[in-house]
Amino acid sequence: MSERGPMDAPVEGAPLAGAGFAPEAAFLDCVHCGLCHSACPTYVELGTEADSPRGRIHLMHALQDGTLPLDAAAVQHLDLCLGCRGCETACPSGVHYGALIEAARPWIEERYRRPVTTRLRRGLALTILPYPRRLRLALAPLHFLERLGVLAVARTLLRQLPARWRYRASLLPDPLPAPAAVPLETPARGVERTCVQLLVGCVMPELFGDTVRSTLEVLARNGCRILAPADQVCCGALSLHAGDRATAVRLACANVDAFEPRAAGPAIPLVVNASGCGAMMKEYAALLADEPAHAERAARLAARVEDATELLVRLPLAAPRAAAPARRVAYHDPCHLAHAQGVRQPPRALLASLPGVTLVSMADEDLCCGSAGHYNVMHPDLAARLAARKVEAMRASAVDVIATANAGCALQLEAGLRAAGVALRVRHVLDLLADAYRG
Ligand code: SF4
Ligand code: SF4
The missing domain is CATH 3.40.50 (Rossmann fold)
Known part of the structure; x- marks a missing residue:
């Protein structure tokens, strides 16, 4: 591991070890077989043990034990983990890697001060992306430039850049789709087969309006009456994966309240069309286990969550x-x-x-x-x-x-x-x- 730099020192006065973030047994489940390596994109790309699941488990264990300092190199290896959980699928020992890295990240945030540019970028992303109104405001100038045709010219010019910058410039959707407005209720087309709730999400209606419109249309054509509760918010995944567990818990509690069925009756599906949000909401029970006012209802909500593709196959799809x-x-x-x-x-x-x-x-x-x-x-x-x-x-x-x-x-x-x-x-x-x- 490299030496600590002046800009990335642990927060002054914070202990390097202190209270742990995961039970010891969670680390010991890993038998170091390495069968997960070929399923890990960062290992496949970088080829370094510290950027493999086994290496990161070892690293997190050593950080928790206090036998490894929380320095820039350790944080970088954990930051580079995509949280994709490909290693969980590959692991024959049933290691819950996703739970380990999600527990480690808030622990690191409390103890480690990142370089100022990283803090700015993270801060900007986490202040804007989970909040649709702020995101809409931030995107407004780009929509204006798109209408004027300036973005099309800019895209042509950006294609001449070296590959490294071409990729960054290409991250902006081409063309920028119009934002989607999701009604509180969308009737089924033809005979109603079921009623569903829909998570609208934070980024989806602003950056992927076409897919949101497709979701509404496909569900309605399959006989779904779609309810989109007004008080729903971002699922919290962006915050949790960035180590801001407190915000993730706050957002999840708000969603448990927003999606609470207003009347007694059979449980209706809660449909999600973004996989990170679906995974997050299916795990609300674990996230809110220590929230007395929400824990039980979070488990009930989690049991209702379905990806849109799961629901359509189950209905089954009107071909x-x-x-x-x-x-x-x-x-x-x-x-x-x-x-x-x-x-x-x-x-x-x-x-x-x-x-x-x-x-x-x-x-x-x-x-x-x-x-x-x-x-x-x-x-x-x-x-x-x-x-x-x-x-x-x-x-x-x-x-x-x-x-x-x-x-x-x-x-x-x-x-x-x-x-x-x-x-x-x-x-x-x-x-x-x-x-x-x-x-
Ligand atoms: S979550 Fe993905 S990137 Fe992270 S260690 Fe597992 S396979 Fe590798
Ligand atoms: S995480 Fe699983 S597959 Fe990977 S080294 Fe540990 S036990 Fe083996």
Whole structure:
């Protein structure tokens, strides 16, 4: 580990060890077999033990024991973890890596002062992204420039930049979709088959308005009456993954109140179309276990959460009948859908049911693309390398369309493709379904 620098010293007076963040047994579950290494995107890319799941577990254990100082190198190895949980899927010993890293991050935040530029970037992201009104304000000038045609010119110029900067510039959706307004209630089209609640989310309606509109349309066409409670807020995942557990708990409590059914009756599904949010809400019971006013209701809410693809397969899907040109489609697994929620087949089943679609396999389908919440903003260099790895797999699959079930992954994959100059479209499964219904 490297020496500590003046800008990244532990907070003055804070102990290096002190109260632990995880029970000792949680570390001892790891038998150091290394079977998780090939499933870890940072290990695959960097090849260093400290950037592997086993290395990070060892590192967190040593930090908790106080046998390793909390210095810049230790924090960097843990910061570079995407929280993708690919290692959990691969681990034969059932190590709950996600719970370990989520417990370690707030512990680090309390004890470690980051360089000022990192603090500024994190602060800006966490002050804006989870709050849709602030995000809308921040994006307003870009929408204005888009309307004037200035962004299109800027994008053309940015494509001439060296690859490192091309990727960063490509992270802005092209074109910037109009924000989505989600009504409090959307009626079913035709016969009502069920009533559902919908998590609108924080970033989704502002940055991925098209996918939100597709979600409403596809659910309604499948006989769902959709309720979007007005008081709902960000699920808290962005805050939790950045180590701000207190904010995550506050947001989760607000959602437990907002989604509380107003009348007695059978439990209705709470549908989510972003995999990180779905994974977070399915784990609200653990997050709010120490909140007496919310713990029980959080467990009931968590039991109702379903990814939109799970619900559509369960209904089952009203098959689109329109003829469509033959297309070869490959599917990229969002980490928080495949690894955190264990949802792999429903999106594939939906895609395979679409007229004209032949679903083909692709290398590394469930390896993280580098999106991971705001990871690609905090660690753009490594995120760009991970995106470039995916681009090679997408190119080799020789498909017409790449599908995924998470808008953040779609944005990241498209950024990688644009930076590499590869003309291939990435679409959310719900957008492809909506296209099929529209004929
Ligand atoms: S969560 Fe992902 S990036 Fe982090 S150690 Fe596990 S596999 Fe590697
Ligand atoms: S996390 Fe699991 S797979 Fe990885 S080294 Fe430990 S026991 Fe083996």
